[in-house]
Amino acid sequence: MHEFSIVMSMLDLAEASAREEGASRIEAIHLEIGALAGVVPEALEFAFQGAREGTMASAARLEVDYLPAVARCNTCDASFELDNRWGVALCPTCGTPSAQLLQGKEMQLARLEVA
Numbered sequence: 001m002h003e004f005s006i007v008m009s010m011l012d013l014a015e016a017s018a019r020e021e022g023a024s025r026i027e028a029i030h031l032e033i034g035a036l037a038g039v040v041p042e043a044l045e046f047a048f049q050g051a052r053e054g055t056m057a058s059a060a061r062l063e064v065d066y067l068p069a070v071a072r073c074n075t076c077d078a079s080f081e082l083d084n085r086w087g088v089a090l091c092p093t094c095g096t097p098s099a100q101l102l103q104g105k106e107m108q109l110a111r112l113e114v115a
């Protein structure tokens with residue numbers, strides 16, 4: 001399952017950086033997930049509940065910021081939010097069907113709360 005492997009790698013990262021800070025446990029993990037990353041929020045939360053057992057984050061909260069997909073038109077340079085999952089975009093300003101994705105595929109650890 002896609003979400004489970006994301007959670008495992010985020011937990012690894014979180015534990016490594018918590019240890020570096022000399023923390024004994026992780027209280028919250030903040031993630032940034034792009035709208036086009038293909039992550040199902042419920043599945044992510046479910047995977048986290050299972051994966052955190054036995055880690056420094058065993059009682060941690062998972063806080064996720066879902067970032068909207070944003071593209072820039074190659075023709076007129078307008079930036080706009082994509083409202084579909086496939087990355088096919090018609091520029092709302094000039095109607096050109098080509099755009100460059102600026103944001104939307106992120107999967108990153110944004111912040112940790114440790115104790």
Ligand SMILES: [Zn+2]
Pocket residue numbers: 073074075076077078091092093094095096
């Ligand atoms: Zn345009």
